[in-house]
Amino acid sequence: MKVVVLGAGIIGVSTAWHLLQRGHEVTLVDRQDDAALETSFANAAQISVSYCEPWANREAPLKALKWMFSATSPLLFRPQLDPAQWRWGLQFLGQCNDAAFERNVAQLVALGSYSHAALKDVVAQTGIEYQRLERGIAHYYSDQKSFDGAADAAAVMQKFGVKRHVIDRAELLRVEPALSAFADRIVGGTYTPSDESGDARVFTQQLAALCGKAGAQLLFGHDIERLETEAGEVRQVRVRDRHTGQASALQADAYVVACGSYTTPLLKSVGVRVPIYPGKGYSATLPLLQPDRAPQVSMIDDQLKIAMSRLGNQLRVAGTIELGGFDLALDTPLAKKRCAMLVKRIEEVFPGVADTRTPEEGGDPQFWTGLRPATPTNIPLIGRTRIGKLWINAGHGTLGWTHGAGSGKALAELISGEVPAMDFGFTGMPGGSQRRASAAPLASQRA
Ligand SMILES: Cc1cc2nc3c(=O)[nH]c(=O)nc-3n(C[C@H](O)[C@H](O)[C@H](O)COP(=O)(O)OP(=O)(O)OC[C@H]3O[C@@H](n4cnc5c(N)ncnc54)[C@H](O)[C@@H]3O)c2cc1C
Structure with a gap:
């Protein structure tokens, strides 16, 4: 089968790879000059199968309301004159x-486990190196009340087979001695030894290059202008070379939209509405000054809801969510405050370990922002759309790196007529597992 994959982030590249493995002829298109130059570029690097709780829970509305007035809050709703934002809200x-939360967790854990196995297979098969650390993820708390709730959260996850251990401060310091300078602020934590971390950009770019070697046509530097339909199915996709301005049309037996947050406008143009809205986040990547004192275990800071991962001789810190449209600015007062907050926390938790100086002070922090393709359930849309030949693999929100390998594999299997071995509600697919899909993405997939 001839398949055009639109979008070369972790999701599109992984889809392309698994399609090639099944003998399909693949064209991979992206507007950037390489893979993973948008949301998959500098995320928090966590393969976080065991910390996959959706944002939507019983307490979220009140918290979101409280956080609306703080520039450094973990989640910020910035109201726009945009019906899509309000619909999403x-x-x-x-x-x-609680019922929706548990239903959503079940699917996120299923996809996470499937994906972790798929990632391990790809790594074993290709030997890709991407600063991988198989040291688990530790979540530390500096507030007793929040830590008291950690056991309940762990119990919910354990119900779904997730091994999340509640540990005291002493145990946490054994797991990650680099936390010692911050120890007197820590009241306890949780630890998931099977989770890992690694650089999503490096992985994705290397996998894209291997797709090229395996025969895929890599059309980088090409804008996807529109999908053209005829008699209820896609007839072709129009693309334009950004460097030469030359337009062309691609025809195939199947088209996969994996354009992250930009999936929504692209599909809307052919009458398919999907509840994917951009959730802006930030990261800072800092050179290490004292590698021996830097953490190896990836971290979640409960108070600020940010994540930290060691990537070779660098430390990455990332987090915060702003729901305010397709805004990628890094130079607004709000963006600057959020970036500064990330770096400040690194200095508090790991003093002297990384170079946290500002550029004005002679430092070289690499700030970045990306738009998480967020669904209201946190569950991605993987499967068919109601337009013939048109498939979707998007909406991975906070967990696209974690769920990337498995989402790509699952969609390649569906396109090949296979049934992925996981209990997950694939969009638009007949059969029992569809019942398990959360109502929102399926119901709203209508024009
Ligand atoms: C701050 C932050 C921290 C995160 N931390 C983690 C983490 O620790 N673990 C985790 O699992 N996930 C994490 N994520 C989420 C993860 O990064 C995303 O879910 C994932 O990168 C989404 O991948 P994607 O392939 O769907 O989208 P993208 O990587 O954005 O890929 C979409 C591609 O489509 C292309 N495209 C879009 N429109 C067009 C067009 N019209 N023409 C041509 N090309 C187009 C873009 O150029 C892009 O390359 C984090 C995200 C952020 C923002």
């Missing part, structure tokens, strides 16, 4: 109850 509110 209402669907999100509809997920803020």
Whole structure:
């Protein structure tokens, strides 16, 4: 089969790879000059199968309301004159109850486990190196009340087979001695030994290069202008070379839209509405000054809801979510405050370990922002759309790196007529597992 994959982030590249493995002829298109130059570029690097709770829970609406007035809050709703944002917000509110939370967790864990196995297979098969650390993820708390709730959260996850251990401060310091300078602020934590970390950009770019070697046509530097349909199916996709301005049309037996947050406008143009809205986040990547004192275990800071991962001789810190449209600015007062907050926390938790000086002070922090393709459930849309030959693999929100390998494999299997071995509600697919899909993405997939 001839398949055109639109978008070369972790999701599109992984889809392309698994399609090639099944003998398909693949064209991979992206507007950037390489893979992973948008949201998959500098994320928090966590393969976080065991910390996959959706944002929507019973307490989220009240917290979001409180956080609306703080520039450094973990989640910031910035109201826009955009019906899509309000629709998304209402669907999100509809997920803020215990039943929806548990239903969503079940699917996220299923996809996470499937994906972790798929990632290990790809690494074993290709030998890709990407600063991988198989040291688990530790979540530390500096507030007793929040730590008291950690056991309940761990119990919910354990119900779904996730091994999340609640540990005291002494145990946490044994797991990650680099936390010692911050120890008197820590009240305890949780630890998931099977999780890992690694550089999503490096992995994705190397996998894209291997796709090229395996025969895929890599059309980088090409804008996807529009999908053209005829008699209820895609007839062709129009692309334009950004460097030469030359337009061309691609025809195939199947088209996969894996354009992250930009999936929404592209599909809307052919009458398919999907509840994917951009959730802006930031990261800072800092050179290490004292590698021996730097953490090896990836971290979650409960108070600020940020994540930290060691990537070779660098430390990455990332987090915060702003729901305010397709805004990628790094130079606004709000963006600067959020970036400064990330770096400040690194200095507090690991004093002297990384170079946290500002550029004005002679430092070289690499700031970045990306738009998480967020659904109200946190569950991605993987499967068919109602337009013939048109498939979707998008909406991975906070977990696209974690779920990338498995999402790519699953969609390649579906396109090949296989049934992925996981209990997950694939969009638009007939059969039992569809019932398990959360109502929002399926119901709203109508024009
Ligand atoms: C701050 C932050 C921290 C994160 N931390 C983690 C983490 O620790 N673990 C984890 O699992 N996930 C994490 N994520 C989430 C993860 O990075 C995303 O879910 C993932 O990168 C999404 O991948 P994607 O392939 O869907 O989108 P993208 O990487 O954005 O890929 C989409 C591609 O489509 C292309 N495209 C879009 N529109 C067009 C067009 N019209 N023409 C041509 N090309 C187009 C873009 O150029 C892009 O390359 C984090 C995200 C952020 C922002």
